[in-house]
Amino acid sequence: xxxxxxxxxxxxxxxxxxxxxxxxxxxxxxxxxxxxxxxxxxxxxxxxxxxxxxxxxxxxxxxxxxxxxxxxxxxxxxxxxxxxxxxxxxxxxxxxxxxxxxxxxxxxxxxxxxxxxxxxxxxxxxxxxxxxxxxxxxxxxxxxxxxxxxxxxxxxxxxxxxxxxxxxxxxxxxxxxxxxxxxxxxxxxxxxxxxxxxxxxxxxxxxxxxxxxxxxxxxxxxxxxxxxxxxxxxxxxxxxxxxxxxxxxxxxxxxxxxxxxxxxxxxxxxxxxxxxxxxxxxxxxxxxxxxxxxxxxxxxxxxxxxxxxxxxxxxxxxxxxxxxxxxxx
Numbered sequence: 001x002x003x004x005x006x007x008x009x010x011x012x013x014x015x016x017x018x019x020x021x022x023x024x025x026x027x028x029x030x031x032x033x034x035x036x037x038x039x040x041x042x043x044x045x046x047x048x049x050x051x052x053x054x055x056x057x058x059x060x061x062x063x064x065x066x067x068x069x070x071x072x073x074x075x076x077x078x079x080x081x082x083x084x085x086x087x088x089x090x091x092x093x094x095x096x097x098x099x100x101x102x103x104x105x106x107x108x109x110x111x112x113x114x115x116x117x118x119x120x121x122x123x124x125x126x127x128x129x130x131x132x133x134x135x136x137x138x139x140x141x142x143x144x145x146x147x148x149x150x151x152x153x154x155x156x157x158x159x160x161x162x163x164x165x166x167x168x169x170x171x172x173x174x175x176x177x178x179x180x181x182x183x184x185x186x187x188x189x190x191x192x193x194x195x196x197x198x199x200x201x202x203x204x205x206x207x208x209x210x211x212x213x214x215x216x217x218x219x220x221x222x223x224x225x226x227x228x229x230x231x232x233x234x235x236x237x238x239x240x241x242x243x244x245x246x247x248x249x250x251x252x253x254x255x256x257x258x259x260x261x262x263x264x265x266x267x268x269x270x271x272x273x274x275x276x277x278x279x280x281x282x283x284x285x286x287x288x289x290x291x292x293x294x295x296x297x298x299x300x301x302x303x304x305x306x307x308x309x310x311x312x313x314x315x316x317x318x319x320x321x322x323x324x325x326x327x328x329x
Contacts, residue, residue, distance in 0.1 A: 027095075028179055031102045039099055040270050047095030051088045060321045061087035067325070068315040071236050071308075081315055093267045093316045100264070100272075101145045105184050113273050114150065115265075120258065121278040127256050128158050133209030135250050135257045136216040137281070139307050140319045146262035147276055148216060165190045165208055167197070167217040197245075202252055209255040216260075219246050219303050220320065231297065233304040236311065240325045242304060247296040250281075257281040257299065259306050267316040279306055 027046065030039050051058060069081035080086055103109040127134055128151070138144035151162045168191055190208075192201060194217070205215055222230050222243045230241035250257050258280055265273040281299055286292040311318055 025179065027098055027102060028183060031099070031106065031183075036099075036103065036108060037270065040096060043095040043099050044092055044268075047092035048088065050095065051091045054091075057091055057321050058087045060323065061090040063323060064318060064320070065090060065315065067236055067238070068311065068318070071312050072315055073312045077315065089267065090316050090318075093264075094319050094321075096264070096268065096272075097143050097317070097319060100143050102179075102183060104143070104145045104148075104150070107184070109146070109150070111150070114146070115273060115275050117275065117277055119278050120280040121276065123256075123280055124258050124278050125156060125158055128162055128212070128214070129160070131160065131212045133211065133213045133215065133255050135209065135253050135255050136214060137219040137246070137250065137257065137259050137303055138216055139218055139220045139261065141220070141307060141311055142261055142263040142314065142317045143274075144216070144218065144260070144262065146274060147260050148214070151214060160212070163190065163208070163211075163213045165192060165205065165213055165215045167192050167194050167215065197249070202249065205249075206253055206255075209253055215253070215255075217246055217249070219243075219259075219300070220307060220324075231300060233301060235304055235308055235325075238325050242300055244296060244300065247300040247303070248292060250299060251286055251292040251296045254283060256283045259303055261306070261310045263310065263314050263317055267314070277310065 027039070027043075030042055034042070065081040065086045069078045072078035072081060080089060083089075100109070124134060136147075147156075148164050148166065150156050151158065151164065192205075209215060219242065222241050229244050231244045232239040232241055234240075258278055261277040263275050263277070265275060281302060286295045
């Protein structure tokens with residue numbers, strides 16, 4: 001799969017081209033000037049421009065789509081993945097997702113466009129409504145900001161405001177966090193850097209969960225400095241690395257754990273609808289390190305299974321623009 005002819009570079013060491021500050025800053029300026037429908041239309045030429053100027057984005061998109069095509073559930077989707085214009089479709093889909101992030105945190109996302117399903121969303125709402133905290137495992141498939149924003153704006157029939165703590169890679173997410181503060185200075189989002197997690201952080205997170213907060217972290221990113229802590233699972237036909245620490249942290253919290261996937265209906269829809277899928281992963285009952293290690297592996301395996309299933313449905317909404325399968329990146 002090294003068809004790009006480039007050495008693999010870990011995602012934290014890339015220059016954040018796919019979500020660069022000026023790309024987002026430009027969208028924010030447009031967001032403040034134009035109606036949302038105009039902004040979504042403008043996302044197409046913005047994505048096309050980025051497609052033209054970013055060789056890295058094109059090559060990584062092509063790499064992934066070629067990998068995903070044989071597993072796509074819809075034959076038409078598989079054909080689009082292998083099309084010459086597949087990377088363009090992929091990058092425009094990403095451009096649209098940035099607009100959705102601005103909508104979410106700016107409070108301009110219509111709740112009527114969100115569709116929940118007959119899964120574990122009721123259990124999630126019930127848990128939060130009781131004042132309990134939850135640990136959410138998200139991904140870079142779809143728009144992981146969607147549910148956080150809805151809860152932050154008290155629009156999910158929960159009778160209380162739910163503070164949100166997001167664990168992010170601060171170096172890569174710095175630009176987007178700057179824009180979030182410009183967009184919504186009163187946001188209750190609390191950000192903790194993933195690279196600085198230690199015993200003190202774990203205690204802090206446990207305290208937040210005890211106070212009924214929501215803690216979120218993406219389960220589909222690996223650690224740059226601790227590759228030996230990555231664990232391999234079959235993913236779209238080949239073993240891919242996932243960071244064991246994310247799932248071990250979840251078992252430490254002794255709080256209900258949920259998987260969240262928020263996907264757009266129609267990859268390039270101008271007036272999109274969204275599906276939010278919620279799956280419970282239970283709560284940690286492990287007492288010893290050995291038990292927690294075993295439970296974290298089971299948790300990781302379950303997460304990867306769900307991630308792969310939804311990725312087969314919507315490969316153009318996968319926004320990891322790097323060689324995800326590289327063990328040596």
